[in-house]
Amino acid sequence: MRRVMIWLGCGMFALVLLVVSGLLLADHLTPRATGAPSSALPLQPAQTPIDRELAPYLAAHPGETAATLLPDGLDAFAARAASARLAGRSLDLQYYMWHDDLVGHLLAREVYAAAERGVRVRLLLDDINTKGLDPALLALDAHPNIEVRLYNPFRNRRGAWRLLEMVQRFFSVNHRMHNKAWIADGRVALVGGRNIGDEYFDANRSVNFRDLDMLLLGPAVADASAIFDEFWNSPAAVPIEALNPQTPQTLQALVAQLTGEAALPGAQAYLQRVAASPSAQRLVNHEIPVHWSANIVVASDPPLKARSGDRDHWLVQRLSAHLVGGHSEVLLISPYFVPGKNGTATLARLAKAGTQVGVITNSLAANDVPAVHSGYERYRPKLLEGGVQLFEIRRHGPKLAQSLFGSSGASLHTKAFVIDGKRGFVGSFNLDPRSANLNTEMGVLFEDAGLAHNLREEYLWLAAPALSYQVEEDANGSVRWLDRTTQPPRVLDHEPDAGWWLRTITRAMSWLPIESQL
Structure with a gap:
């Protein structure tokens, strides 16, 4: 019994020591943000397909933002996929979760295809849910037009050491980036509650979330871009290549996997459901009803909210x-x-x-x-x-x-x-x-x-x-x-x-x- 009490005492002492060291050293233990600053690319009148489609449309409503709600998961997927295909300048993507599943792979394929056309892609993910995703994220990051950064990341990328770091840095690791934004060419933004994953886009037949996004076209998109830049350039955002060595050869393997998966029956069945959705078709054909208003803003917490x-x-x-x-x-x-x-x-x-x-x-x-x-x-x-x-x-x-x-x-x-x-x-x-x-x-x-x-x-x-x-x-x-x-x-x-x-x-x-x- 005495030996058990000694071991329990040692365990409690070790746990307290871990937590205290985290409180005292958390800021010093956190990986440094080493990425070069960058900002949203300036809008052009007719540089990209999105510019050419939206510039005249927006000019008829000066100072107003067009907005519509997207409660349906198929519509929300179609909006993201269509904007990625039309993008010719930039994709700025900010998410709490990007799942390693069907929808996650299909949208990653759209992102890669955009980068292949010369679109600059900046992908900012919260690190709490990226366990096991480093190979895929590093593969994307290896593309010359894609950069991946992680918010408040772990130094230890896998196994028991990651769990130990979570205990040690509990008070700093506990602060996460819950933001969700998909911004194409600085002209189109989808902001709301959806992460990237099957259950958010009506692709998981066992359980689906009823969720809601807002599709924005016009001046309010600049708010979302400014918020993205603030997070992207903050000390909390660390390039994934600084956390884990790159392996460029994995990019082609990832591309082959994404291409092959898109042809599988499950993916085709889901894409057919998207194509058959009447509201998704209206969305892609620009027939969806929108509301024009000068009183629409995108707002956010500061990136370093925990320290403010x-x-x-x-x-x-x-x-x-x-x-x-x-x-x-x-x-x-x-x-x-x-x-x-x-x-x-x-x-x-x-x-x-x-x-x-x-x-x-x-x-x-x-x-x-x-x-x-x-x-x-x-x-x-x-x-x-x-x-x-x-x-x-x-x-x-x-x-x-x-x-x-x-x-x-x-x-x-x-x-x-x-x-x-x-x-x-x-x-x-x-x-x-x-x-x-x-x-x-x-x-x-x-x-x-x-x-x-x-x-x-x-x-x-x-x-x-x-x-x-x-x-x-x-x-x-x-x-x-x-x-x-x-x-x-x-x-x-x-x-x-x-x-x-x-x-x-x-x-x-x-x-x-x-x-x-x-």
Whole structure:
């Protein structure tokens, strides 16, 4: 027993030593940003196909940005693929995740093809999800027209050493870049909640995320380009070649793999679904309806948010300002929803003042991070008591929900809000402490009745009985869920579609002091 206690003591001492060394030395342990500064290439009147198509179109609406929402995964894929094929000058791509799967490979193939035409490609990825991707990323980086940088990267690229570094640098590694932007020729930008991966683009038949992007053409794209440049040139962005030696011969192997995979039945079936999508065709043929507005901006946290004591420039401050004052309606969509004491009080105060306040989030069964749900459930009674309407997305809904989501399982990934039918936000920002304080986030803020109407329609569609449970309090103050697909609604007295073990573990996690990390 004494020997066990000694070993436990040594283990605890080693762990404390690791954490303390990380606190004291984190900035010195972080890899240095050694990349040469670069910036978005200047716009030209008719240099590229995108220039020639959009310049006259935009000239008819001076000072205004054209914008449209892309809730459908096939449309969102088509927009990225089409803009990459039309690009002739630059592709600036900034993502939290780029998966090693079908969609990830198909879009990487489009990026490579653009680089082969002479397009300059800058790819900035957060490093927390790149484990095992170094060979493919290094192969792309070996192309003379492609440069890959990683945000807040690990020095150790694989195995136990990477895990050890995660423990040692926990307080610095914990700050991630959650931004998502796809910018072509400085003329077209897609900004929103989608990472690059099958589940975000309706290519995973077992489970798909309902997500949302905004397609922008015009002046607001310059905002996205400026944000990209700021991150690209920040001390947090490190060229991948500085972390791992390049092996140029792997480029041809990667190209052969991407080309071969695009011809496989699974890829062809997905591409045929994209081609058959009526809205995707309208998008490619420039027939998709857009809204023109001078009141559209792309906003972001600073790249070194973790080191900035000036919260005035944080995105959370800008978004919170929209809730100040009187409102008739505030509708929020957030897959991870942990409002905290202040957020709960703010929403309840609005509701008690006569504002219709509604929130759509994931049910426990649909949430892919149960720990986040544990943070949400402790505020659920107070929100309901304050008059806030709550809707939780069903994971396994009726056939209508399955066909709309394209899968047998569904999960919400949209992050947006719309206020008074006039203004709103679409982006990467979850209404939780991690987005507010730890990760960098970005998105589109707009004031336009047409866009607000479309976003409100998306909210109402998600809140419909086929896709969501409505959450209420009964006469005794207990939480209950209404399955409104039947009449009268079926009443459930526990988290729907979730087994007792998941419910028990989630409840136990709600007692832990981890809210700041959610």
